[in-house]
Amino acid sequence: xxxxxxxxxxxxxxxxxxxxxxxxxxxxxxxxxxxxxxxxxxxxxxxxxxxxxxxxxxxxxxxxxxxxxxxxxxxxxxxxxxxxxxxxxxxxxxxxxxxxxxxxxxxxxxxxxxxxxxxxxxxxxxxxxxxxxxxxxxxxxxxxxxxxxxxxxxxxxxxxxxxxxxxxxxxxxxxxxxxxxxx
Numbered sequence: 081x082x083x084x085x086x087x088x089x090x091x092x093x094x095x096x097x098x099x100x101x102x103x104x105x106x107x108x109x110x111x112x113x114x115x116x117x118x119x120x121x122x123x124x125x126x127x128x129x130x131x132x133x134x135x136x137x138x139x140x141x142x143x144x145x146x147x148x149x150x151x152x153x154x155x156x157x158x159x160x161x162x163x164x165x166x167x168x169x170x171x172x173x174x175x176x177x178x179x180x181x182x183x184x185x186x187x188x189x190x191x192x193x194x195x196x197x198x199x200x201x202x203x204x205x206x207x208x209x210x211x212x213x214x215x216x217x218x219x220x221x222x223x224x225x226x227x228x229x230x231x232x233x234x235x236x237x238x239x240x241x242x243x244x245x246x247x248x249x250x251x252x253x254x255x256x257x258x259x260x261x262x263x
Contacts, residue, residue: 083147090138098138101147102131108148109155116159129158136231165222196257203253211246214239 083104089097106127113126133154141150204212217228218239225236232239 084143087138087141087143087147090135091141098135101134105148105151109151112152112155113159116155117162122162126155126158126162129162130155133158133231136233161223161227199257200250200254203250203257206253207246207249211242211249214242215246215250218243 083101086097086101086104090101109130110123110127113123113130114120117123117126130151134151137154141147204215207215213232214228217223217231218225223231225239229236229239234242
């Protein structure tokens with residue numbers, strides 16, 4: 081199918097047309113992300129985030145530049161955000177590590193924390209998408225309310241209320257687990 085027709089169909093919400101665009105440009109996007117990060121895991125994250133951004137913003141593509149140029153810009157923007165988020169995570173880690181007690185963790189404690197993290201991930205995965213996405217963007221990816229709102233194309237107030245609701249749902253789902261891990 082011709083690229084312009086694919087783009088027009090994507091603008092109408094056609095997921096098959098979007099899949100065809102992804103198929104056409106997946107190698108280009110992944111290779112760029114890999115070259116920028118030098119890491120397959122980070123490149124994969126950037127790849128996914130880039131195509132999420134394409135899907136969310138394809139209606140804004142006006143054709144003033146070629147589609148690959150527009151796509152490159154999105155990948156670069158995702159990469160820049162990735163770098164800012166990584167810097168924030170490093171700063172938070174340094175802050176947290178200075179507050180930790182000097183005693184080393186026991187193997188039991190390490191296993192307990194790992195199991196708890198796995199349970200939290202499972203519970204996040206089953207949250208309704210409307211609540212999961214803002215929670216992941218804001219709490220896990222470190223995006224601001226504004227950035228999360230832009231990605232999801234909702235107001236900042238909506239993002240805040242959905243994050244609050246997601247946290248409430250998550251807290252409720254994790255209540256039995258917290259009881260197991262209490263000292």
